[in-house]
Amino acid sequence: DLAWVRRHVDVPIAADESIRRSGDPFRVVQAEAADLAVIKVAPLGGVRRALELAQRLEIPVVVSSALDTSIGLSAGVVLAASLPDLPYACGLDTGTLLGADVVDQPLRSSQGVLALDSARAILLSDALRESDVDSEARKELRDSGWIERVELMIENLA
Structure with a gap:
């Protein structure tokens, strides 16, 4: 088209x-x-x-x-x-x-x-602005496994 x-x-x-x-x-x-x-x-x-x-x-x-x-x-x-x-x-x-x-x-x-x-x-x-992401939110991200998923994606892209 x-x-x-x-x-x-x-x-x-x-x-x-x-x-x-x-x-x-x-x-x-x-x-x-x-x-x-x-x-x-x-x-x-x-x-x-x-x-x-x-x-x-x-x-x-x-x-x-x-x-x-x-x-x-x-x-x-x-x-x-x-x-x-x-x-x-x-x-x-x-x-x-x-x-x-x-x-x-x-x-x-x-x-x-x-x-x-x-x-x-x-x-x-x-x-990165530390004040915009509190430590509790960081802990939730880490505990949910998202950080590991992103790191795995980065490894597979390389």
């Missing part, structure tokens, strides 16, 4: 879910169904996997996010900075839509720009 739309309109078509949810993200390119691809770090398995996909797609990409905290947005900024060509504006300034963030100094744009140095600092720090 996307290929049909692209042939019948004079505006560039961006593929988002057609890339992210597809078993074969290259199918969109092969069908000439989009002019550009929307790449999101978290659903694609991290910065490295998103970068590998972006490099292989053979169409321009836009790095975007959902409603991510500064941690997710920072990963998107790092991905965007890693791309050799970025002809379109990215969709990474959604942090202001959140009522609070999980870091002490949230990533915020200045004149529409998110600073790479600030994003890297967030990703390399352990600046």
